[in-house]
Amino acid sequence: MTDAALPPLSAERARRIARAFLPDWPLGNRYHYYYARAKLRSDPLYPGVCEALRGTSAPVLDLGCGLGLLAHALHEEGIAVRYFGVDHDARKIIDARRAASRSDLVDAGFETVDLARSLPPHRGSVAMLDVLQFFTPERQQALLDGMVAMLEPGARLVIRTGLDDGSRRARLLRGTPC
Ligand SMILES: C[S@@+](CC[C@H](N)C(=O)[O-])C[C@H]1O[C@@H](n2cnc3c(N)ncnc32)[C@H](O)[C@@H]1O
Numbered sequence: 001m002t003d004a005a006l007p008p009l010s011a012e013r014a015r016r017i018a019r020a021f022l023p024d025w026p027l028g029n030r031y032h033y034y035y036a037r038a039k040l041r042s043d044p045l046y047p048g049v050c051e052a053l054r055g056t057s058a059p060v061l062d063l064g065c066g067l068g069l070l071a072h073a074l075h076e077e078g079i080a081v082r083y084f085g086v087d088h089d090a091r092k093i094i095d096a097r098r099a100a101s102r103s104d105l106v107d108a109g110f111e112t113v114d115l116a117r118s119l120p121p122h123r124g125s126v127a128m129l130d131v132l133q134f135f136t137p138e139r140q141q142a143l144l145d146g147m148v149a150m151l152e153p154g155a156r157l158v159i160r161t162g163l164d165d166g167s168r169r170a171r172l173l174r175g176t177p178c
Pocket of ligand 1: 063064065066067068069070086087088089092113114115116128129130131134
């Protein structure tokens with residue numbers, strides 16, 4: 001997949017989606033709100049993945065989904081596919097569930113899963129966005145084999161990952177909070 005030609009979401013759409021991540025009370029923690037807003041506004045990833053999945057009907061498994069921003073981007077784009085996101089960060093999964101419910105994403109589900117240990121069962125499309133670099137080369141190979149085995153006719157496999165070339169940049173990317 002190449003996302004070079006696609007712009008990120010407009011400020012208006014990014015803000016609309018991010019509002020679902022606001023805390024319940026005025027003095028609550030707004031970290032996920034600001035993160036979602038800035039990420040959606042600056043990263044062409046989500047429009048790129050939406051284009052890759054447009055026209056498909058297979059359910060999507062989002063591995064290392066974080067806050068589930070892909071589910072919101074798909075919804076904004078009117079791409080009506082069942083979505084299931086997993087991440088090992090239980091706090092993100094709680095916020096992802098809450099934001100999906102606030103935005104009426106009725107066909108979106110989330111679960112806490114450590115991908116270093118297991119992959120959930122799935123048939124359909126698979127997305128793994130900026131996650132593969134967190135695993136050992138052996139686990140990366142097992143994850144890739146597992147993802148390919150999930151595909152069915154008409155489904156898509158969408159991966160974005162940094163290259164681990166041993167550089168300082170690669171180490172920084174792995175350590176960047178998200
Ligand atoms: C750079 S963020 C990308 C989030 C999301 N894919 C996106 O693009 O919006 C990387 C995500 O991978 C998750 N992650 C890292 N190691 C993981 C593991 N062992 N199992 C599941 N998720 C993991 C992190 O918690 C984080 O949410």
